[in-house]
Amino acid sequence: MTLSWVATLAIRYLLVVLFFPFSALDKALNFQGAVGQAQQVFSARPMAVALIAVGLGVEVVMPLGILTGVADRLAAFIMAGYCGVTALLFKRFWEPGDFWAHGDSKGRDIFWDFLKNFSLAGGFLLITVGINGAGLLAFLANPVASSHPYIAP
Template sequence: MTSLSVAIAFFVRLLLVLLFLPFSALDKIVNFKGAVGQAKQAVHATAPAVVLILIGLAVEIGMSACILAGTFDRAAAFVLAGYCGVTALLWKQFWKPGDFWSGGKGRELFWDFLKNFALAGGFLLITFGTGARTVDSFFADPLASSHPYTVTEAR
C-alpha cells in the first residue's frame, strides 16, 4: 500500500503542474516569438517581453520540478500561486472587452481568470497544508519541504 500512496501523492502533484510542465513551458520554447508577442500586449516593448517570457519559463520549469520532487515544494507552490494570480490579472482581463453579458470574449476570459485563481488555490494547499494548524509551519520555515513522499504508520 505504501507504493500506491506515493504514486497517488505524485499523481496529484503532477495534475497540478501538468499545465506548466511540460505544456506551457514547451509552448513558450517552440513558439517563442508568439509568446513574446503575447507578452508585448502587457509591456508594449520587445526587451521586457522577452524577459517576462524567460522568467515565466524559469518559474514554470523550476517551480514545477520542485513541486514534483518535493524539494522546496512549499515555497515553489507559493511562487506558482502568485504566478497564476499575476498571469490572470495581466492576460485574463475579462473586464476589458465590455461584452461579458453578451457571451463574447469577456465571458471566456472570465472563466480562464477563475481557473487561474482556482489553480492558485491548489498550489496554496501545498504551501500551507490543509488545516489551520499547518499554516504556522510554513511561516516558521518557508523553504522546508513538505516531504510528500514520506509514508508514516497510522497510530
C-alpha cells in the same frame, strides 16, 4: 512505493501538468509569439522578453520542486502567485466589454481562464499550507523546507 506515494505524486502532477511540460514547451517553441502576447500588456520589447523568460523559468523549475518535494512549499507558493499575476495581466475579461452581452461573449470566454488560474492558485496554496492550514507556521518559519510529501506520516 506505496499507494499513498503514488496518489500524492499523481495529484501533484495534475496540478502542474498545465505548466510542465505543456505551457513551458509552448513558450520555448513559440518564444516570439509569447513575447508578442506579453507586448500587448508591456509594450517595451525588452520587458516582454524578460517576463516570458522568467515565466518559462517558473514553469519549469517550480513544478519540478513540487513534484520532487524539494522546497515544494515555496515552489507552490510561487506558482500560486504566478497564477494570480498571469490571470490579472493576461486574462483581462473586463476589456472586451461584452461580459454581460447576450449570446457569444469574448469576455465570458476569458473569464473562465481567469477563474481557472485562481483555482490553480488555490490548489498550490493547499500544498503550501496543507489542507487544514496547519502547515502555515512551518512554511513561515522555513519557506525552503520540504513538506516531505512521499514519507508516510
